[in-house]
Amino acid sequence: MTTRHGLFVVIDGPSGVGKTTVTRLIQAELTCHGLAVAATREPSDSALGVLTRHGTNDYRVCPGLPGRRRPLSPPRTRRPPSRPRSP
Numbered sequence: 001m002t003t004r005h006g007l008f009v010v011i012d013g014p015s016g017v018g019k020t021t022v023t024r025l026i027q028a029e030l031t032c033h034g035l036a037v038a039a040t041r042e043p044s045d046s047a048l049g050v051l052t053r054h055g056t057n058d059y060r061v062c063p064g065l066p067g068r069r070r071p072l073s074p075p076r077t078r079r080p081p082s083r084p085r086s087p
Contacts, residue, residue, distance in 0.1 A: 020041075
């Protein structure tokens with residue numbers, strides 16, 4: 001029986017930091033060296049994956065609670081200070 005060894009690499013980070021770009025560059029580099037590469041993304045592009053991915057950019061880390069997330073609340077608007085009325 002032949003044992004095949006591989007490498008499992010995870011590229012993680014928040015939205016917009018270039019995970020897809022880095023994945024493609026690594027895939028191209030490894031392929032140039034004759035290695036087989038299977039690049040995936042999670043959640044996938046299936047209907048369930050799209051549903052799961054929907055709205056995930058609308059969260060932020062809660063201050064004081066490491067790793068805890070909550071939905072973004074609408075920005076609070078301040079009322080301008082009221083001016084005293086002239087008699």
